[in-house]
Amino acid sequence: xxxxxxxxxxxxxxxxxxxxxxxxxxxxxxxxxxxxxxxxxxxxxxxxxxxxxxxxxxxxxxxxxxxxxxxxxxxxxxxxxxxxxxxxxxxxxxxxxxxxxxxxxxxxxxxxxxxxxxxxxxxxxxxxxxxxxxxxxxxxxxxxxxxxxxxxxxxxxxxxxxxxxxxxxxxxxxxxxxxxxx
Amino acid sequence: xxxxxxxxxxxxxxxxxxxxxxxxxxxxxxxxxxxxxxxxxxxxxxxxxxxxxxxxxxxxxxxxxxxxxxxxxxxxxxxxxxxxxxxxxxxxxxxxxxxxxxxxxxxxxxxxxxxxxxxxxxxxxxxxxxxxxxxxxxxxxxxxxxxxxxxxxxxxxxxxxxxxxxxxxxxxxxxxxxxxxxxxxxxxxxxx
Numbered sequence: 001x002x003x004x005x006x007x008x009x010x011x012x013x014x015x016x017x018x019x020x021x022x023x024x025x026x027x028x029x030x031x032x033x034x035x036x037x038x039x040x041x042x043x044x045x046x047x048x049x050x051x052x053x054x055x056x057x058x059x060x061x062x063x064x065x066x067x068x069x070x071x072x073x074x075x076x077x078x079x080x081x082x083x084x085x086x087x088x089x090x091x092x093x094x095x096x097x098x099x100x101x102x103x104x105x106x107x108x109x110x111x112x113x114x115x116x117x118x119x120x121x122x123x124x125x126x127x128x129x130x131x132x133x134x135x136x137x138x139x140x141x142x143x144x145x146x147x148x149x150x151x152x153x154x155x156x157x158x159x160x161x162x163x164x165x166x167x168x169x170x171x172x173x174x175x176x177x178x179x180x181x182x
Numbered sequence: 183x184x185x186x187x188x189x190x191x192x193x194x195x196x197x198x199x200x201x202x203x204x205x206x207x208x209x210x211x212x213x214x215x216x217x218x219x220x221x222x223x224x225x226x227x228x229x230x231x232x233x234x235x236x237x238x239x240x241x242x243x244x245x246x247x248x249x250x251x252x253x254x255x256x257x258x259x260x261x262x263x264x265x266x267x268x269x270x271x272x273x274x275x276x277x278x279x280x281x282x283x284x285x286x287x288x289x290x291x292x293x294x295x296x297x298x299x300x301x302x303x304x305x306x307x308x309x310x311x312x313x314x315x316x317x318x319x320x321x322x323x324x325x326x327x328x329x330x331x332x333x334x335x336x337x338x339x340x341x342x343x344x345x346x347x348x349x350x351x352x353x354x355x356x357x358x359x360x361x362x363x364x365x366x367x368x369x370x371x372x373x374x
Contacts, residue, residue, distance in 0.1 A: 032215075032236075033237070033254075034237045034239075034252060034254050034255055035255075036252055036255035036257045036364075038257070038364060038366060041366065041368070042366060042368060043257055043259045043364070043366035043368075044259075045239070045250065045252045045255055045257060045259070047215065047237075062215075063311070064233075064239075065204075065270065065311065065312075065329060065337050065339075066206035066214075066215060066329070066331070066335060066337040067311030067312070067331065068333075068335075084311065085309065086332060086333075159254075168364070170255045170256070170257065170364075172237060172252075172254030172255050174236045174237055174254075175236065
């Protein structure tokens with residue numbers, strides 16, 4: 001196999017509309033980055049990798065020396081979460097399962113649709129001067145896309161902040177992948 | 183004993199600084215995560231662990247207080263340094279024989295090269311993130327740490343360009359919180 005990860009041929013210099021159309025029909029994407037969670041007077045930071053592969057979404061939160069804190073997977077038939085002590089729990093909804101087992105209230109279902117910098121069926125949203133989503137308001141959440149950066153020629157979110165009365169979640173994304181290598 | 187052989191090496195280390203390369207591999211040997219940066223320690227528990235790539239995070243301890251500054255997340259967490267803290271390389275270099283023995287079973291492995299000494303540490307109690315740790319010293323200098331977890335995942339931390347017991351500017355172990363970041367100071371919550 002090729003030693004270097006081939007830079008995938010992705011469409012370049014897309015208009016915001018063409019970019020949204022392209023991204024929303026992707027079968028596979030993965031982000032890797034840092035996640036910061038501030039809730040009830042405590043702050044945590046960890047590594048996160050979030051992958052959508054056709055109907056399966058998996059979110060892995062792991063620590064500095066690689067210790068997995070939580071690996072939660074959502075498929076059409078249900079959700080599973082694996083925690084660091086090798087405990088495994090099943091449920092219908094990944095977001096609920098993550099919250100019940102770790103106390104982390106992360107809106108996985110909504111973020112899954114918008115984290116690429118998309119806004120379809122978002123109740124309220126604003127665009128930035130370049131025409132990319134700047135903020136989305138839903139339930140009691142305020143999601144703001146603070147910085148975009150070019151990844152393989154595609155403008156993708158680099159810094160996001162999701163605030164809710166009881167929790168602030170920050171993402172600093174350092175890699176976007178659009179080709180499934182596994 | 184093997185613990186004493188290990189402590190004989192670490193006791194000789196007053197301060198140490200090096201570049202580090204960390205590589206996490208899954209059970210099939212595929213690299214999952216790579217990061218690099220530099221590490222400084224002034225015994226017993228003053229240290230700086232700065233990750234430079236692919237993300238920026240600076241962990242600083244002045245022996246009392248631990249600051250974790252996630253530059254990318256604009257976030258600083260301030261805690262009291264609890265001596266049995268989780269930073270494995272720092273704990274390994276800073277701990278005395280008694281503390282080491284309470285935490286790990288230490289075995290010195292046979293090594294062909296007499297300048298190299300390898301120790302295998304297995305946690306005494308359950309609940310550690312890793313199942314087995316291998317530590318390699320070369321000419322009395324920390325060279326590599328390998329952590330194996332129950333799922334077969336390997337974390338390899340390699341140290342290079344290391345210097346030891348040299349004059350050190352200890353102001354590096356003080357941290358001033360920059361402007362405009364989210365700060366969470368969880369020290370007051372801890373009982374005095």
